[in-house]
Amino acid sequence: MNNTEETILILGAGTGGIAAAHELSKKFGKKHGSRPVKIILFEKEENNVFAPSLLWLMVGKRKPKQIYRKTSKLAGHGIELVTGNIEKIDPANISVTTNGKTYQGSYMIVSLGVNQAPECELNLWGHDFYSLEGASNFHDAIRNFKGGKIAILVPSLPFKCPAAPYEAAMLVEAFIRKEKLREKTEISLYSPESGPLPVAGKQLSDGVRQIMGMKGIQYHSDHQLMSATERTLTFSNGSTFEYDLLAYTPKHSCPSVISETALIGKSGWIEVNGSTMETNFQNVYAIGDNTFIPLHVGKPLPKAGVFAHKQAITVAQNISKKISGEKPDKTFNGEGQCFLELGDGKAGYAGGNFYAFPAPEVKMKSPGFLWHWVKIWFEKYWFYKHFR
Numbered sequence: 001m002n003n004t005e006e007t008i009l010i011l012g013a014g015t016g017g018i019a020a021a022h023e024l025s026k027k028f029g030k031k032h033g034s035r036p037v038k039i040i041l042f043e044k045e046e047n048n049v050f051a052p053s054l055l056w057l058m059v060g061k062r063k064p065k066q067i068y069r070k071t072s073k074l075a076g077h078g079i080e081l082v083t084g085n086i087e088k089i090d091p092a093n094i095s096v097t098t099n100g101k102t103y104q105g106s107y108m109i110v111s112l113g114v115n116q117a118p119e120c121e122l123n124l125w126g127h128d129f130y131s132l133e134g135a136s137n138f139h140d141a142i143r144n145f146k147g148g149k150i151a152i153l154v155p156s157l158p159f160k161c162p163a164a165p166y167e168a169a170m171l172v173e174a175f176i177r178k179e180k181l182r183e184k185t186e187i188s189l190y191s192p193e194s195g196p197l198p199v200a201g202k203q204l205s206d207g208v209r210q211i212m213g214m215k216g217i218q219y220h221s222d223h224q225l226m227s228a229t230e231r232t233l234t235f236s237n238g239s240t241f242e243y244d245l246l247a248y249t250p251k252h253s254c255p256s257v258i259s260e261t262a263l264i265g266k267s268g269w270i271e272v273n274g275s276t277m278e279t280n281f282q283n284v285y286a287i288g289d290n291t292f293i294p295l296h297v298g299k300p301l302p303k304a305g306v307f308a309h310k311q312a313i314t315v316a317q318n319i320s321k322k323i324s325g326e327k328p329d330k331t332f333n334g335e336g337q338c339f340l341e342l343g344d345g346k347a348g349y350a351g352g353n354f355y356a357f358p359a360p361e362v363k364m365k366s367p368g369f370l371w372h373w374v375k376i377w378f379e380k381y382w383f384y385k386h387f388r
């Protein structure tokens with residue numbers, strides 16, 4: 001071990017970036033022996049949204065201000081925050097340029113999530129519930145809704161949080177029922193997927209399909225959107241749907257600042273070692289939604305905060321070990337869990353090992369009030385832990 005300064009660049013202060021910075025600050029935030037370690041966290045947004053709560057915002061269970069915190073609160077405890085758009089990443093030199101200034105590091109963790117954009121002009125006709133503004137506007141619209149046809153639409157794959165559109169449909173159904181509009185309202189979910197959460201296996205997928213069926217939600221799998229107008233969705237199989245209110249997921253792509261580098265793989269995402277999250281560049285790691293990890297089942301690991309979080313801890317611990325002159329022996333094992341909001345204050349809890357051979361082994365625990373409350377607790381805990 002020598003005494004030169006080590007600098008760890010963390011790109012993106014979303015789920016993965018925050019978790020990595022926190023883990024590293026536990027180790028290096030206070031003086032670490034005689035060796036100075038700098039942790040620099042880069043983020044473009046001034047407000048940091050807790051994405052799972054967007055679903056509650058849609059149905060009035062949260063106000064916009066309740067689900068974000070100031071990004072500036074992430075600074076401190078050994079974490080230096082640089083706010084601004086990352087303009088350039090140079091993985092070979094482990095450097096990043098923001099606001100015209102280049103920062104050089106000894107380690108880099110890339111966690112820039114996905115670029116979200118509307119397609120088929122859906123932004124003209126509906127609400128992108130994957131954004132604070134879209135989820136909030138959807139709530140304004142549903143508050144004034146008097147009955148009719150509501151569409152929850154997944155226009156393209158991949159999309160983060162495989163459960164979110166299904167949760168959105170079930171929360172909307174509960175809201176409409178409470179407003180005594182159920183008899184006058186048809187709720188439909190359209191997706192190009194073969195079924196709900198297909199990567200999690202047939203048992204879980206069938207279970208979610210069944211729950212939606214019991215709630216009278218019309219589910220249309222294998223429906224690829226072709227075009228949209230003010231009232232009509234048209235799908236590639238020729239079918240159409242006339243809607244009165246529309247909530248949709250945006251098109252996801254890898255942020256262009258990554259696509260412009262040699263980090264990008266054939267998949268259009270960063271292809272990492274699925275155990276260590278190492279990229280093709282030494283001491284450069286990528287975690288979370290901007291990565292692509294193929295599973296035995298032929299599909300990629302879903303994009304979800306739980307994976308970004310666990311991968312962040314693995315990478316942070318391995319970097320800590322390297323800096324301390326130890327062997328980096330931590331691995332991400334493909335395990336993940338998620339809550340599934342069902343409406344009426346209830347939720348399910350599904351989890352398992354997505355790296356299992358020949359297919360992910362994922363099971364859902366009996367749905368009930370408990371999991372909903374655990375999800376609320378997690379929201380509060382996340383804010384308390386990182387934004388004090």
Ligand SMILES: Cc1cc2nc3c(=O)[nH]c(=O)nc-3n(C[C@H](O)[C@H](O)[C@H](O)COP(=O)(O)OP(=O)(O)OC[C@H]3O[C@@H](n4cnc5c(N)ncnc54)[C@H](O)[C@@H]3O)c2cc1C
Binds near residue numbers: 043086113130164
């Ligand atoms: C409605 C909804 C519900 C969800 N529910 C769940 C759930 O219940 N469980 C779960 O596990 N996951 C859930 N997710 C998914 C989860 O939010 C993401 O998978 C997770 O946030 C991914 O973490 P990340 O660090 O990879 O990316 P992000 O959290 O998206 O962070 C990326 C960060 O990088 C920043 N950034 C991007 N480009 C630049 C740039 N050029 N310069 C500077 N900064 C930049 C972004 O502003 C962002 O803050 C949900 C998502 C949505 C939309």
